[in-house]
Amino acid sequence: MSVNTAIQLITREQAENAAKSAAAGKATATCSPALAKGPWEYDLAEALAGVPAYGPGASNADVAPAATPRQGQLPEEYKLASHGELDVRIRAAKEKLGSRAVILGHFYQRDEVIQYADFVGDSFQLANAALTRPDAEAIIFCGVHFMAETADILSTPEQAVILPNLAAGCSMADMADADSVEECWEQLEEIFGTEKDDAGRVPVIPVTYMNSSAALKAFCGRNGGIVCTSSNAKVVLEWAFERGQRVLFFPDQHLGRNTAKAMGVPLEQMPMWNPRKELGGNDEQALLDSRVILWHGFCSVHKRFNVGQIEKARADFPGVNVIVHPECPMEVVDAADSAGSTDFIKKAIAAATEPTTFAIGTEVNMVNRLAAEYPQHTIFCLDPVICPCSTMYRIHPGYLAWVLEELVEGRIVNRITVADNVQESARTALERMLAARP
């Protein structure tokens, strides 16, 4: 059963039994019944309120910056169409477009959309997959904004990258905006200076997680820095420590902390930089003594996982194998059997030769698909509450049908374009990452 279907059922049941449930203090099994609505309703609510938001789901409580792209209203016919009608229209448009269009679907995308993807993977795998289709005039990225930007950087200028719902951002990526990072950099330069040490290492190297805006990747490119993914964060930090005395890591504090800790960096040498505070909330000496300065960012999906869930899984399923994503908080990673990227999680499950129970700490759409793909194992999400990545969830088949049918008519809507000067520096940081591969 897809996450969307489960939410629809839960919501219907809740509506029917609302009074009973309230009286019994029964917990909801989805973090937001509003997830059952069409995302165009949030688009409309945002337009009326004049402020962007992330919509219901895991990032609901995060504050979207004022400059966050907003989706205009979807034509009525796509809102009114049933899933069956949309299915027919999407398949027909896809067939008409043939090799002119390629659809990319992120692991965390909902089933109702992922079924049309030509490639399914993590953000970097998908951007690379698009490179195998140079004949495609349009790359339809069913992921979030920063992913579409990366695809635009890596694709040819003739290819148009399309994000079916412009409001599909990433709250974590938005937590480090270019102005705040520039401001932080200036303050760090004042403290550290710019001189190299005796070993030829600069005072600080900026490292950005793939889950960041193109502007931040470009910042890293311009300042001797690099991009990392959750698969290669250790290799990238090794690269950075060879060239720098310390690292400024953004936007995800958890990936930075978990990776550096596993490499032996003491926690007291990993101060956090809160952009809303003077010197990020640190004294000068703490910054001078630092090895990794962690940006105050996090993923609201992975922040939901906690040690109590792992303890419960271990009590309910003795021998359970707990695997979590390194965007989870440190204590969760410490309590798990292993931690790794979505690719790591997939490979760990594929490698199990005996029927095994896996409790997984990552986005629920991906976990449910793994459970369906490997019926010989018992696979479940550590979080018992169904709470998908709210921004990814804003891509509904209605939006996919719309962008595809517009393409058939020769019109490109929702194109994501990264400015040439930003592309160039961002590509430098991405190329350093590729060269840093072990």
Ligand code: SF4
């Ligand atoms: S899962 Fe977290 S990091 Fe990934 S797109 Fe959603 S909010 Fe961003």
